[in-house]
Amino acid sequence: MKEIRQAYDAAAPAWRVGPARLYGVLAQVLLDHAPVPVRGAVVLDAGAGTGVAGDAAWVRGAARVVDADLAPEILAPGGVAADLRRLPFRDRAFDLTVAAFSLGHLDDPVLGVRELRRVAPALLASAFAEGWTHPAKEVVDDVLAVHGYRAPDWYTAFKDGPERRAGAPDRLADLAVAAGHHDVRVSRVEVATGLSAPRDLVAWRLGMAHVAPFVATLPETAQQALRSEAERGLAGAPEVVVPMLVLTAT
Ligand SMILES: C[S@@+](CC[C@H](N)C(=O)[O-])C[C@H]1O[C@@H](n2cnc3c(N)ncnc32)[C@H](O)[C@@H]1O
Structure with missing residues (x-):
């Protein structure tokens, strides 16, 4: 947990100018699937990061939105630094909790979902479908490797721990049922994000929490070189289309 908090804290500036855009598009689509009316609701954005899901709830007329995240630095002003398991x-x-791409980070997700159910009767959560990829991942990873990057242990454990990952529909549904929810649904939505410009693709990948802290340690000239190499490798890349799993539970 400590490593994840430190990584998101350190990645915050790069996340805001990179991944936040992609996650913002995903959040808008996610909120279309809320299991209860968002207008007039009191909403918790759990594992809020920069608060894109909470923002999407505001847009839909939520009465009040609270952002909570383990990493205080990534939160927008007014957010609450808290572990979603406690x-x-x-x-x-709250009337509704939104957990956008945050449950997959938990060692004990059932405990987390149980805690979310304690504070709100309805849950809306998302995860990336298993096996999803885009050329930007490989291209940027290859360039990073040339610059000496090695994935941190917390990320390797996160990626290699299928037991813990929420990227399979039955896994997501099981989590909610185990946490005591009765009406549980999982759907898969293909989201065309509009992201295809090499510059945006590279900003997305270099702003991720497992990468940004490493990039920040490089001299400015090396950062520029890394960006240019990756952008060249992504000329003509396709748009990012994300297969997003949407969990609704009440
Ligand atoms: C992939 S990011 C998604 C952020 C945001 N929900 C979005 O859609 O842009 C995952 C977020 O979950 C947060 N997180 C991870 N474990 C957490 C925990 N135990 N309690 C609260 N937040 C957590 C991280 O700090 C990070 O901000």
């Missing part, structure tokens, strides 16, 4: 909120303080 939230500092009373029972049923």
